[in-house]
Amino acid sequence: MKHFIGIDIGSTAIKISVINEEKELVGHRISGSGSMFYKYAHQTLDELLRELNLTMDDILYTVATGYGRKLFKEADENISEITANAIGAVHAAKDFGEIKTIINIGGQDSKAISLDDMGNVVNFAMNDRCAAGTGKFLDACAMNLEIRVEELEERHFNSQGTPLSINSTCAVFAESEIVGLLGNSHSVEDIVSGVHYSIAKRIVKLVKRVGIKEGIYFDGGPALNGGLVNAIENELGKQIFIPKFPQVTTSYGAAILGLDSYNYQNDSL
Numbered sequence: 001m002k003h004f005i006g007i008d009i010g011s012t013a014i015k016i017s018v019i020n021e022e023k024e025l026v027g028h029r030i031s032g033s034g035s036m037f038y039k040y041a042h043q044t045l046d047e048l049l050r051e052l053n054l055t056m057d058d059i060l061y062t063v064a065t066g067y068g069r070k071l072f073k074e075a076d077e078n079i080s081e082i083t084a085n086a087i088g089a090v091h092a093a094k095d096f097g098e099i100k101t102i103i104n105i106g107g108q109d110s111k112a113i114s115l116d117d118m119g120n121v122v123n124f125a126m127n128d129r130c131a132a133g134t135g136k137f138l139d140a141c142a143m144n145l146e147i148r149v150e151e152l153e154e155r156h157f158n159s160q161g162t163p164l165s166i167n168s169t170c171a172v173f174a175e176s177e178i179v180g181l182l183g184n185s186h187s188v189e190d191i192v193s194g195v196h197y198s199i200a201k202r203i204v205k206l207v208k209r210v211g212i213k214e215g216i217y218f219d220g221g222p223a224l225n226g227g228l229v230n231a232i233e234n235e236l237g238k239q240i241f242i243p244k245f246p247q248v249t250t251s252y253g254a255a256i257l258g259l260d261s262y263n264y265q266n267d268s269l
């Protein structure tokens with residue numbers, strides 16, 4: 001069977017998706033980007049192919065996307081993460097229905113993407129200037145609270161009081177504010193929910209820049225954190241859809257685009 005690969009080299013994590021001719025995700029792998037994107041991307045790809053019992057001879061087309069996409073020179077094509085995210089999201093959300101608004105939070109940026117009825121990108125807004133509202137902020141908060149990011153969800157739902165307000169607009173000052181809250185005997189749980197609500201408020205502002213259209217979808221690594229999902233839903237006052245593998249949607253979209261490019265190039269021969 002023929003396969004297609006999408007490689008998303010993000011600022012924090014490398015995500016690789018392998019799909020078959022039916023556009024089904026047959027496997028994926030995530031690893032840290034570290035300081036050597038190119039080397040780690042190859043290592044991750046080798047591990048994934050081994051796991052799936054495939055070799056590069058089984059791969060017809062590879063598309064790279066993400067922050068470090070240009071470093072992966074072996075790719076047949078590279079595309080922007082906005083396009084790849086939109087394609088992946090539309091396919092990943094098939095069972096959910098039509099999606100019109102994508103929220104993506106990555107390691108060092110956050111985006112809101114607006115789609116038309118055909119799933120094409122009509123507008124997007126991006127925050128890549130400030131760490132507050134990104135995965136890095138969640139990582140730093142978890143580190144200050146001496147917990148793992150994977151624990152943020154449980155802590156959020158165990159918060160007893162109203163979420164604390166974290167007022168600093170800069171991630172660096174917000175970290176100092178968190179240390180201050182700990183010093184004032186606030187619980188880790190209430191601080192975590194406060195952090196989630198402070199990110200959610202920023203995300204809602206970002207989404208408003210492109211217009212909030214029903215059919216809201218959220219992906220990127222932080223979408224694995226149900227506490228953050230809960231805070232964003234409450235701030236938006238709307239339900240949002242999270243795909244099964246939220247961190248790999250963009251690489252999945254790149255693989256789908258690869259299949260379409262391959263078919264287009266071969267049909268026109």
Ligand code: ADP
Pocket residue numbers: 009010011012013014105106107108109134135136138139149150219220221222223224225247
């Ligand atoms: P990028 O594409 O910019 O590299 P990702 O979409 O891969 O970013 O997201 C990375 C972020 O996802 C990390 O900074 C971390 O905060 C968050 N993350 C990763 N895994 C989890 C998890 N299991 N639970 C909660 N958050 C997670």
